[in-house]
Amino acid sequence: MDPIKIIRDHVVNGTIAKSTNDDTFIYVDDQSFYRKGQTNYKTTRGYLTVEAVWRFARVFAADPDKKHAEYMKETIADKFANVSTLDRKDLWAYLSGEKDSSAKIDITMPAYVVPEEERRDDATMAEADDEPAVHPLHTRNSILQCDKDFSAVLGFFGAKQVDKKKREREQQVVPLPTNRFGDVKEEQFYREAMGKDMLEMGIDPNMSFLDNKRQRLPQMSEADRLRGEALLGGGTRTGTQRKVSSSNKQQRKDPVAGQRPIIIVPAGYGSKVMFNMYNAPEFLAKEKLVTWESMHKAGEKKHSSITLKRKYKRPKSKQYPEGHVKYEITDKPPDKKDSKSWARVVAVFVSGKEWQFKDWPFKGAEEGDLVETFNKVRGFYAKYDVDTPAEVIKKWNVRTLSFQKNVRHGDRAQFEAFWDEVDKHLELKRSQLKY
Incomplete structure (x- = not known):
């Protein structure tokens, strides 16, 4: 159960x-x-x-x-x-x-x-009724804590039994110290075995990485460093070469670093489309669902692209001096060849139709295979709690936002879920966009 x-x-x-x-x-x-x-x-x-x-x-x-x-x-x-x-x-x-x-x-x-005390009670009652006691199944932790002595099993198969006390005495015997290299001058030995440069560079051959006390190596002089590079076959490097090597270690800057992210919404007006450019900016900025039909009837103007100021979890700070960060909301996906703009696309509201992605640049998108698409861009599917989602949604890696049909007090939870998922997606991708 x-x-x-x-x-x-x-x-x-x-x-x-x-x-x-x-x-x-x-x-x-x-x-x-x-x-x-x-x-x-x-x-x-x-x-x-x-x-x-x-x-x-x-x-x-x-x-x-x-x-x-x-x-x-x-x-x-x-x-x-x-x-x-x-x-x-x-x-x-x-x-x-x-x-x-x-x-x-x-x-x-x-x-x-079942709690341990209840298992004991059940076992006691079973014995009282002359019924076999019910033994709890072993868990992973209980198995790991079991005795690892298999002598009883080995004895069953005829193996010679080991005297436990004798084995314990043998384990307590301290090995005798060895003086294998006692007749060899220590420094001369290491010079011959490891090379004189190891000693001259201040490396103590007696030290071990297993020592409890950490020892700080002496600071290496420029002459010692150059000698070490020569020993490793690298020769001496010029100042320019060292600068190039250092710069290669630095993380390459993303070409879209610091730019605003893009969120794409459907361009359609179908009955199954909950968000388009009429009401998506309203929801993502003000935490409340207003149907696009009501905004359309009220004569609200529909833009193909709009800049949104996100304030949720972006209070004024050193990182966000203005107390908000800007996102671009649009129903027009970038040109398929515009890789820089596509690198800024972080989220999409899906309509449940595969053709929504036919002009997207990701592998398999034209054929309806959206695995890579939803790996690159976080997908969201919005619906009312009384509606059945499109069958294809079950196959897509998208987050469902479920709204109550006639009650608006739950909109805040879906608003928070959207932005938290977007943040999680961008953090996972280590995005350098300004979000």
Whole structure:
């Protein structure tokens, strides 16, 4: 049984409020889980318990905008384990169906582990009923902590048994010191074996990298440095050569470093298109979804390109003296041969149609193979929570932004998700754009 998956299914279906609990168990439909049972959702504090995940899911399914401080206060008062604010965003994104998986779910661990005290009670009850006791499965950690002595197994196959006490005494014997080179003058030995230059350059052959105390090597003079280069066959280098070598070590500057990033939106007006140049800038700047249809009817002017001042997570600082950073929003992709402009494209809102990418320069784009496209550019698909996404979206590596049809208080969460994903994408690519 996987309690997290079962709880997630009920959150997505809107039935989590029907689940109940008592002092020992969490009841979800016809399933029961020990409250203190361990899930495989790993946090900095360890693995979350079933009660922590369940209580968190019930609270935020009922009120997604609930303050975390209020949730913590109520949870502690009711004597439930809680979810920290560091894990809230990721866990809720998974439980609510916003994303299909979580990197914090440890697939190497069992999805559900019964508490040790409950396992002991179950075993005692089984013995009392003359039934065989149920033994817990070994986990990875318990196996690593097991005794590694295989003498019993070897004995079963007829191997000679080893006296453990004798083996321990042998291990305690200190090897005798050797004086193999005692009759050789140490300095003369190293001169012959390693060359006199090693000693003259201040390298102590007695030192080891395994020594506990780190020793600082003496500063090398220019004459010693040149002699060392000669020994390595490099000869002496001119000042110009040294400058070239130094410059080669420096990171090559990106030709678009410091330029503003580009975000592309669909140019269409279909019923499945939630964002175009009417309303995308409005959402990305003001955190609120206004339908492009309403803006079109109101007579708003549609531009093919607009410069957006992003203020989210960009307060005034040395890095952002103006308190914002500029992005270019457009529905006209750059010319296919304009590599510099394409290097600035960081995100795209997809319509769910493969032909949207037919003039894109990335490998496979013309044939509908968008693996490289969504590796280079972070893709986003926006829809209402009551709509079914286009089938092709399931095959694409894009982030789904799900908006409530008639309620706008959840728009902020999707706004934050968009910008956080863009930042993560750019950091992963070590982009030198000004973002």
